[in-house]
Amino acid sequence: MSQKKPNTSIHCRVSSCEYHCGDEEYCSLRAIRVEPCEFCASGKPDDESMCGSYSRR
Numbered sequence: 742m743s744q745k746k747p748n749t750s751i752h753c754r755v756s757s758c759e760y761h762c763g764d765e766e767y768c769s770l771r772a773i774r775v776e777p778c779e780f781c782a783s784g785k786p787d788d789e790s791m792c793g794s795y796s797r798r
């Protein structure tokens with residue numbers, strides 16, 4: 742298994758994602774896609790966006 746290289750431009754605390762770099766709280770992808778959540782027009786940032794690059798471990 743290859744060692745993940747943290748991308749220090751992408752901070753991430755979602756440890757269930759396969760691209761998460763453990764205790765470093767960074768993503769190992771070169772870029773991510775931010776996507777709107779479907780049917781979540783609440784005006785709250787936590788409800789209206791999500792990482793479209795997420796992949797479960």
